[in-house]
Amino acid sequence: MVRFIDEAKIWIKAGDGGDGCVAFRREKFVPKGGPSGGNGGKGGDVIFRAKKDIRTLIDFHYRQHFKAEDGRNGEGNNREGRSGEDLIIPVPVGTVISEIKDGNESFLADLAEDGAEYVVAKGGKGGKGNASFKSSTNQAPRKATKGEKGEEKYLKLELKLLADVGIIGYPNSGKSTLISRVSSARPKIADYPFTTLAPNLGVVDLGDLRCFVIADIPGLIEGASEGKGLGHKFLRHIERTKVLIHLVDLSVPDALKRYYNIREELAKYSEKLYKKPEIIAGNKIDLDISKKNIEIFREQFKDVYFISALTGEGVRQLMEAVWRVINEYRDKPDEG
CATH class of the missing domain: 3.40.50.300 (P-loop containing nucleotide triphosphate hydrolases)
Structure with a gap:
């Protein structure tokens, strides 16, 4: 018999953005080859999705930490890093999501219908490669930026049954x-x-x-x-x-x-x-x-x-x- 669990607390983190790259082309007559560092990929989001065939929050009793994939770093030849895959977490229809911060709870979403989704944490943006910083006054920039950190949250999940x-x-x-x-x-x-x-x-x-x-x-x-x-x-x-x-x-x-x-x-x-x-x-x-x-x-x-x-x-x-x-x-x- 499946145990009925109607409340859970979990930690989630979206993926970090990939770092931008510093690289130069190797071409004749181009100063220092010209900048060719690509941007980093975006980190994956964390998304809750309500599914009618799930009846309980018991899975969160055994696993409390969830993290989406990080974006890949940019590469030379203006190759942009691949974005991290979103993490989709299935929950029962009727799940209420709240964030716990400094001991206080704040309501985020109520997934009351089958297929309803909520992006609870957004992935970080990718950093810019040095090709993005080229200008008329700086033809060979050596600057690149780090990817942004993905959002992370401590959440409370509550299941409210749907009955007439x-x-x-x-x-x-x-x-x-x-x-x-x-x-x-x-x-x-x-x-x-x-x-x-x-x-x-x-x-x-x-x-x-x-x-x-x-x-x-x-x-x-x-x-x-x-x-x-x-x-x-x-x-x-x-x-x-x-x-x-x-x-x-x-x-x-x-x-x-x-x-x-x-x-x-x-x-x-x-x-x-x-x-x-x-x-x-x-x-x-x-x-x-x-x-x-x-x-x-x-x-x-x-x-x-x-x-x-x-x-x-x-x-x-x-x-x-x-x-x-x-x-x-x-x-x-x-x-x-």
């Missing part, structure tokens, strides 16, 4: 069971908190070309916005979603309190996240112990979908409601 719908809720509320019920995704499922240690994505197909991507986000707890439990490590993955399914375990005594705890964590983390369209789904209605909370939630909220992710009861109606909300917000720009 994010399922949020406390650990063990049934998120993994629900995503396995509505899609072909098969996450690890067990009856204890934090079974899901990485977001799972599935595709829901309602028929008639009605499909959407759903993400099962690891369980949130009080203090998640400050990093408790699995912390805000996974909150970033629901920033891009159009709709949130807030899944509540109705079999626990404090179900309503847990619902409001999660809402509070979303508000602390991001006002934008807090204001996203939310569909409340009360889970585990197949258990007798859930009956009291079913009545409580009916009284508290106008629209609640009561389901059993285990048996499938009410799940179809929930997914149809999700599809309606997605369509309502589909054309609205996402700022996540």
Whole structure:
């Protein structure tokens, strides 16, 4: 199984420009043969390219240093040095690139589409050969310049998953069971908190070309916005979603309190996240112990979908409601 890595820090450097050359032609009647030193080649750029078949940043866990090729030095006979090859670094779609400088992070790019590219570091220009310095007053210059250094940066890469719908809720509320019920995704499922240690994505197909991507986000707890439990490590993955399914375990005594705890964590983390369209789904209605909370939630909220992710009861109606909300917000720009 591929490990899910959603954050990495790397060092990158573009290629240095090649040096200019000092050389002279050996021709009769030409002072000192005439200058013939060529310019140096440009250093290669460092370019990030988003690829849809890459799912994780795990490659950067094993390699943290990347350098593009240097430009070649100029040569005699006015031969310009070859430019260094660009270094193209593939990353998952949804990768956000920031530069770390003096302990501060500054946003550089968000590669949210397959094939999107960003030149993160430019190669240095090649130096000038002595042929470039020939003038009416200096027919045989012995001057050449060094190539410029390529840019180098220390970067932070963050992966924000691209899904239409994010399922949020406390650990063990049934998120993994629900995503396995509505899609072909098969996450690890067990009856204890934090079974899901990485977001799972599935595709829901309602028929008639009605499909959407759903993400099962690891369980949130009080203090998640400050990093408790699995912390805000996974909150970033629901920033891009159009709709949130807030899944509540109705079999626990404090179900309503847990619902409001999660809402509070979303508000602390991001006002934008807090204001996203939310569909409340009360889970585990197949258990007798859930009956009291079913009545409580009916009284508290106008629209609640009561389901059993285990048996499938009410799940179809929930997914149809999700599809309606997605369509309502589909054309609205996402700022996540």
